[in-house]
Structures are given as C-alpha cells and as structure tokens.
Amino acid sequence: MSSLLPLLVAVPIAGALLTLVVGYAADRLGWPLAFASSLLHVALTGYLVVRAYATPDPLRYTVGGFRPPFGIELVVDGFNAAVVGLVAVVAVGVLVYARRAGPHSVAFYTGYLLLVAGLSGMSITGDMFNLYVFLEITGLAAYALVATGDDGRSAVGALKYLLVGTVGASLFLAGIGYAFVATGTLNMADLATKLGEVGYGSTLVRTSFALVVVGLGVKTALYPLHTWQPDAYASAPDSVSGLISALVSTVSAYALARVIYSVYTVEFLSSVAYAREFVLVLAGVSIVAGSLLAVMQTDIKRMLAYSSVSQFGLVVAAFAIANEAAVTGGVVHLVGHAVMKGGLFLAAGAIAMRTGARTVGEFDGLGSRTPLLGAAFAVLSLSMVGVPPAVGFVGKWYIALGAIQSQLWPIAAVILLSTLLTLAYFLRLVERMYFRSGTGAAAGADSPTGTGTATVADGGDDEDPTLGRDDTPTLGRDDDDAFAADDERFGRPSVGMVAVVVVAALLAVVLGPLVSAFEPLLEPTLETLL
C-alpha cells in the first residue's frame, strides 16, 4: 500500500510533462489533461489518507531501496495526511475556477502541476534535505505561476518573491548544514535521536534551529519576513493568488511544525532557553502587525495577503505552544485558513470579474450587485473573524485553550484579541457591501460619465418614481438593474467559478462541526509527536 506514496509526487510531475508536450501541440488539451492529472492525484490522495487514518502506524516508503538513515524516506502519518488531502482538494478546486478565470496558457497548467508535486513532496518527505529540494521545486513553480499574469507588475512581484524566497530557502539549507555537522545524518527520525545525544545546549544545534525557523518563517511569510507576499499575491492572476495563498504558506507552516516536532522535538522547545519564546514572539508580532497592515490597505488582494501574515502568526503560535490542544488547533486552523483564504481570493477574483471592484472603496453596494458571491465573501469573512460554529472559531478555540492550559498569558491575550483585529479589516468590507449604495463601485476604472445610470439604479434612489411603486423588496429590485448595468461592462463568472467559491464558503462553515470527527483521528499521531 505504502508503495503508492511516491506516486503522490510522480503523478503530478508526469502530468506536467504530458501537459507541456501535448499542450504545445494542441492548445485546447491543456486544461483537460491538467484536470485529469489532478483528479488522479485526488483519488490517489484520498485512498492514502483513508489508509493513513485506518492504521495506527504511519505509512512509510523507502525510496530506491536505500535504508532510511541513509536514503530518503516518505512518511504519511495523521498529521500530514490532513495536509496532503488539503493540497489535492484545493488544487482541483482552483483548477475548476481557472477554467474560465484563466490564465489559459500551457505554462500555467504545467506550473500548476509542478506546484502540486512540490507541495505533495514537502508534505510527505521524511528527510531534511529532500524537504529543501521540494521547497525549492514549490518555490520555482510558484515564482513562475505568479509571473503568468499579463502585465510587467506580476514579473516584478515574482522576481521579488524569488529573491526573498531563495534567501529563505538558503537559510533553511544552512540550518540543515549545521544540524548535519552536529549529527552526520539528514533523516528526520534519526536526527531527532542524534540531536538529543549531541545535547540541546550545543551551539550547533541551537544555531541550526534558529536558521531553520527563520528560513521557513520567510516561506510562511511571518512578520517581518513577509515582504515578498503582498506584492506576489496582489500581482498574480486571481486563480494563482487563490492557489498560492491557500497552499504554499500553509505547507511551509506545516513543514515548520514537522521540523519542530519530528526533528528538534518538543523537549528541545522546553529545555532550551528562549527557543519557544523566540517562535512565540515571532508569531505574536506577526498576528498584530499583519492585522494592522491589513487595515491600512485599500487593495482587496493586498489586504487579504496581510491577513494571511496575521493568521499564520496564529498557526505558528499554536505549534510553538506545543500541547495537545494547541497543536490540534494549529492543524485545524491550517486547513481551515487554507479553505477560507483560498475561497476569499477566488471570491475577490470572481467579484472583480463581475463588477470590476478591486479596492475597498469599490465594494460599496456589492451585496446587491453580486448577491451570491457577495454572500459567500461575507460568510468567509465572518468565518475568518471567528464567528462560531465555523472552522475559524474552532481553530481559535483550541489554540486559545492550549495557550491558557500552558499558562502563556501574553500570547493567549494576543490570540483572543486577534478576533477583534480581524474584525477591524473585514467589517468595513461587509458594511460597504450591504449597507452602502454602490456609487463608488460603479465609478470603477471606466469613465465616470458612462456610469450615471448604473449609480442611480444601484442606490435604489427615491427620485426614480418606478422604484417607489410598492414594497417590492430592495434585494430583488436592485439585482435586475445592477445585472443589466454590469452585463454591459463586465464579464460573467462561469458557474464553475461561482460554485467553487460557494463550496469554499460552505466548507468553512461545515468543517467547524466536523472537527469533532477529525480530532480522534489526529489524536494518536499527536501522542507520538508530543
């Protein structure tokens, strides 16, 4: 059974090659091939995830027959099974969305499949250097994907992402080097025991920990290592920002947790002075600073990007607290955030396609112009704020519980107050969408004179005598007029795009109560990790 593990990486890579070769010959086959590869990947992942949760022991595979301490090992346990499943599912969702939203180039489909391969590899590898290689494959694919946008801005964003990302990966590599010098091994499980033998007080070990945390912190985009992220997310095409925001930082944060638990171990965290504090401060600052920066943004995608900085602070804080409740919360929020943030980016993209609204000011009155997308966006926002029983709340509950159980009062306060910080930047969007008439939005990038009629119709202004005729509800009335006005100037998102966004919104709500079914599955793994 575990012999299927390498296929998790091999299938998307093979798909990428096939898409590349066939796609250049017949352009129209690009999407179907990518979709077929993705579906195969989902099926494979689904099977393996079920297997992983059915058996108490992790699934293991030794690559090329080299015995583990020397060769590369692939491992799927309860912790990364969730991440692998997330990668596969989100990837398919984004591909469905990209069918209409684009980019339609073969380069995109190839890069997309390579990204999935890299992310799957990062999730299942049990070897430190192999983790570095997959980290770079993920990075390369992500840089290329960001640059698939039409304008030069996306190329600049991608280059910045590349430079900062490479420094992060290089620091991670240096950290591996220190650990290798100290122990002479690269296998995670082997490192865990050998590092303990060397002694956690050793300067080599401590330096390697610091370098690894900072390196993965760059990839996770923790403040102040986040500088690549807003530009990359904002300049990438909508599908790509959805994909990257949902997966790349997520899997990096998972890698950070994996390294902390499986390589350095919780004992290292608690025995070495300031190790835990170092990570906690990084995370806490990230939560606060990310939110404050998000409040200051006017561009929706940049705002969502800074929101990610803040939310990953929450996840990393959970992993650093490192008790059972907090780690459960970390995993839940990792998965939940991916669904919510990916959904938000995709919703923002679809809304922009429908109405041209890309800034906070242009969200005025959107609730009646795109009722379904607007509602999905609002639900995802509220879930992100942490309104129960959505998944955003459940994650926060576990993390706060963990922080208070460990009596880490300052970080507990930051975690709990993050609700209000998140509210600060999402509330204004919801308020604009539903409780302001759409003057700002209609004025978009087009000529202001052409939008006069649309403005009146959107606002439900009483000067229009037909509107005061009876008590036909505003909602229905505005839709028609706004639709007509928007149809003239903007495209319509496909059913697939809207469906993906709506499914994300529903998942955000439904996953919350479902955590009670997931927690018992995760528990045996946590017992071995902690």
Added chain:
Amino acid sequence: MADIQSLRPLAAVAVPAVAIAFIYASNRRPNVREAATLLAAASTFVLVASMVPRTLAGDAYVTTLGAFVPLGGDVVEFTLRADALGMLFGLLASLLWVVTSFYSIGYMRGLDEHAQTRYFAAFAASVSSAVGVAFASNLLVLFVFYELLTVATYPLVTHDETAEARAAGRKYLAYTFGGGVAVLTGTVLVYVLAGNVSFAAGGIEGLAGADPTLGRAAFALLALGFGVKAALMPVHSWLPDAMVAPTPVSGLLHAVAVVKSGVFGIARVVLDVFGPETVSNLGVGVPLAAVAAFTLLMASVIALRQDNLKRRLAYSTVSQLSYIVLGLGIGASLGGDAARYALVGGLLHIPAHAFMKLTLFFCAGIIHVETHTDDISEMAGIGKRMPLTMVAFGVAAAGMAGIPLVAGFVSKFYLLIGTASGGEVAFTVALLVSGVLNIAYFWPVVYQAFFEDETPDGHDRKPLVEYPLGGRTDVAADGSGGRGAGDDHASGDGVQARGPQRPADPESEYAVDRNPSDHTDQGGELGDGAEEMVENDADHEHDAHHHHEGGAPAGGWERRGWLGQESTWFMLGPILTAAVGSIAIGVVPGRAVFLRIVEEVVRAATAATAVATTGVVF
C-alpha cells in the same frame, strides 16, 4: 429532575432558521413572506410552550447533537437543553416574537421601508439565535449562539444605511465582539479550571475548589462579556446608539432578545456555572451588584436628559436591566430566604421588563409612523391624536416605575424585600431612588401627551390641570438643547428615503393595504394634518437640513376616536397585547406562568442550601 430526549429544543431553534430560507425565497411576494414569518413565529411559540408543563415539574427536554471541539477524553457536547431558566427566556422571546411580527408588518409597510426581506430574514435569524442562547446546555454552546445573535442583529441595527446607522452598527459589533472575546476567554478558563463547561444547577462541580484568583478572573471576564450585551456601565453606550434601528428591532431585540441574552448569560454564570455558593465564597456577587446599582442610578439620571423618546427608553432599558443583574448579584451573595427573594425578583424582572418595555417601544414606533414625531418636546397634546397608544404608554410607564397592579411592581417588590431582609440596605435605597427617577423621566411624556397643549400660544392654557406637576420646564429646556446636529441630519435622511405614502391596494389581503394609514385618507377629509406631513416630506426632498419633521401640525392635533382610528390594528393590536401582558403579570403573577418558572429556577439553584422554599409564592 429527569432529562427527556426530544427533538423539540432543536426544532424551536431550527424553525426560525428554516424560515429564513422561505423568507428569501418569497422575496418578491411580500404577503407570502410575511405569512412565512408569522407561521414560523407561531410554530416556534407553540413548540416552546409545549415544553412548559414538564419543565415546571422539574424535567428538561434535551437534544444531543454529538460532540463539539473534543480533546482527548474531554468532550464538550453540542446539546440543547430546555430547563426552567432557559424556558424563561425562550418562552419570552418566542411569545414576543409573535407579537412583534404583527407589529413589524404594520411598521415596515406603514413607512414603506426598503430591504424588507433582509429585515424579516435577519429578524428570524435573531430569534433563532436567541432561542439557541436560551436552550444552550453549556457555556460553549451558549457562546456559539451568543455570537450568532450578534451577527444576526447587525443588519437590523444598520438597516437605515445612513452614516449614523453604519456608525452605530460598527460600534455595536465592536462592543459585542469585544464582549464575545471576554466570554470566550472566561469559557476557556472555566474549562481549564473545572474540565467541564456544562451548566449544572448550583454550579459546576470542580469550580468550587479551583484556584480562587483564576476563578475570580473567569467570573469577571464572563460578567464583563455578558455585561456588554446587558448594557452594564461602562460598556453600555452601544445601546442608545443602536436606537437608529427600526422600532420593532429596538422593541424586541434591544429590550428583549439581545440585551436579555446578556442578562441571561449572567444568570447562567451566577446560578449554573459558579452557583450561588461559589459566587458567595469568591466574594464577587456584591461587586457585581454594586456595578448594577451604579448603572441603574446613572442611567436613570441620563434618561432624564434625553429628549428623543427612543433614546430615553434606551437609557431606561440600561437602568432596568441592572435591576435584574442586581437581583442576581445580591441573591448569590446572601443566604437563605433573602437570597431567594432577590433572585426571584431579578429573574421575574426579565419577563416583566420585557412586556413593559416592548409596549413603550411599540408606542414610540407607532407615534413615529403616524406623525413622524420622535422628540418628547414635540409631543404636546398627542394624546388627542393617539389616545389608545398613549394610555398603553402610561400603563407601561407606571409599571416601570413600580406602581402596583402592573408587572414592574411585583418584581421590584421581591427585590426590595430581598435586599432589605438581607441587610443590604444600601441597595434597597438605590432601588427606591431609581423608582423615583423612573417617575421623573416617564411622567413628562404622559404629561405632554394628555395635559399639554400643542398650539404655539397654548402653553399657558391648562385644559385639565392648573399647575404643572413636573416636566414641562425641563422638557422645554431639553427641547432646544438636546438635539445634536448629527441627529437632525440623519433623521432628515430617514424621512427623505421613505417617500410619500403608498396608495391603497384593494387586492391585498392585509389590513394595512386595504386601509392604508389614515392620514392618506384624512388628507382629503380633514386637511391640515396630512397636508402638513406631505409638505414636510416635500421639504426634505430639497432641504435635508430642515429639521422640523415631527411635532404637531400647524392647526394642532386632530382628535381621533378611542376605537383604533389612530392607526392600523396591525400595530395597535400588539401594543395592547403587550400592555395587557404587563398588567396580567402585575395583577395575577401567580397565574402568569413566568413566576412559576422563576420559582422553579430558584428552587433548583438554591436546592443545595435550601431550608424551606415556601413563603416565596404569592
């Protein structure tokens, strides 16, 4: 004390929730939509009421929905449990939803409001959450519905879509989510301390022996968090601002469901989380009561200074809610019969205040719909125009002040006995002073309505009394200075958005459609009143800063009959129902089911220390 497995508690929460879908589906057919609301309201009430008899016998209906946020061996069950305390709140909310639904229809159609579908949907969502709050079986489930209630109410507060309404909405969310954070923190602390958050009569086992400092912190956080919605000072200021909402919202939500969910939360914390004994041991009951006493006095004084009727009612709400909290705080820190009296008084004030305040808000709303008058200083002589309304207002106001034969008397009587017999005379004095202040701020309204003349030269004529008994000079002073520029602008916008009256629609099945608000007809029959209104409306089209939209028309109020000519029965009916309800609780409290529920709650909560429970009953 048996638990009965049943789907009824879940159904009571689910029915209004499902109704939301129907309300949106019948978006374009208002009559069907309103029928859905009424049907949902009626069936929710019947569902809740059907559980009352067994609850009075000490049983509880339970719906178990499985585990929520499990951790290791510990599981927080997502369970709805309709016990006596929950029934008190659930029954109240569902009963008054029925009444308010009728009123809403009259009010929204009378004003030809925009976004009515959103309004009715959000209303159903709010009631669903409120019933969820009532039937939550543990702190976490309570928190879930408490937060949902916040979200569901937000569209109602911001309903007007004016700058003022948006600001009020922001303030509302900031305060209540801030309170939510405090509740969540308190809940987590209780969970960590006791390993359990399920309500248990007399307190959660394991909390009594916990670290007292952390225990006090948890109590303070929970009281603060619920105190936000209960509008305890200094976290009360969202409530007066939220009065920009349509009046039925102010009535049901900001006098009953939302604010009482905060009070209810405090009641759960005092009675079922910590339990009176632990509260007493931790010494947190008296500080809570002191905050409440401060609030009820300060709010009464501030209410004196409000000229806008709804704002005055809002401060009255702030003050009256603190009676309940005071009863709970004192009741938990005293022992014996005094404690029981205080608890009964506090808890009984939940329904008593609900009925009275709902009447008062409904009166304010009907005055607004019929005459566009919001300020007390402009209400001189309005008793001629709206006789039934103002009589109902007078009855409810008398009850607020604690005059016998109305609901407020009974609950305040218990509170006074409780505090006095328990030796907490300071609180008794505070209650009495507040009663006097209540009269001071309600009397001017009644006086204005019936004994004051609205014509400009008529201020010296005293048709019924020769000397003013109070209020008049105060009100005149307030009337000139009380209104800020922001108020003027916003209410100007409000009127402007409403547009002219609808013409009659003979095909409609509702009374408001067949007999549209009288002043449309009256424009032809009687002249000046309606024309003045139309003129006013027309003015606002051109001049948003024109601020005299309310008050008596030029020729004075016309005189309307006592048989409902003043407005539609869609609004008068609910007003009279609520008023009759408050009299019923006042005259025969033993027959009204609420006192019996309250006694059951107190019996269960103090069972551990009880010697004898007789003597409390009327």
Added chain:
Amino acid sequence: MILDILLTRYNYVVVALLLPVGAYMMIENRNLVKKVIGMNVFQTGIFLFFITAAYREGASPPLVGDGGAGVTYVSPLPHVLILTAIVVGVSLTAVALALIVRIYAQYGTLDERRLREAYADE
C-alpha cells in the same frame, strides 16, 4: 591567534564573508541583475559551508577499493547534496533572468527606482 584562524579555518572565513556580501548586494543594489548575482553569491557561501563540513584532515576520497578498512574517507554525502543544490541554484537563476528579460521588455529599465516611477505612471 587571528592569523591562526585565517590560516587553518580560511574556508569558514570565506563563508562568513560570502554570506554578508551576497545579502548586501541583494538589498542595496538597485540593478535587478546585480541582485540576482548577489543571490548567487549568497548561495555559494552556503555551498562552500557544506563542502567544508565534508572535509577530513588527511582523509582519502571515498572509494572503497583504494584503501579498505581503517582508512578515513571524506564524507561523500555533502558533495552529492551540494550538486543537487547547485542544480536548484542554476534553475533559480534561469527563472530570475527570464523574469528580468520580461521586466526589461515591459519597462525598458532594470533600475529598481525607475521601475517604481514607472509604476506610479501606470
């Protein structure tokens, strides 16, 4: 003392020089191509660190046929790893240069400050 370190640990000294030099170039240089060169310098520092870690005083190349048991070998593993890392580095450089070509085609400049001005004009 310092001379001693310079003579016996000179490769570590070079690592310690290459890393800050590369980082400085990436941060301070306004030319995008030079930033990429800085990135390469930075990576090279880390490669050198790995290779140095493999070195053993007086050890022979890791070919079993040459010496047999009892002989110390240099560690082969870092060499293999760094070969991989170099390949990764080359790919990164290629992608970076491709992006730079696109940027130049679009804006006609590789100067970071002028690019920002071009942004403002858009």
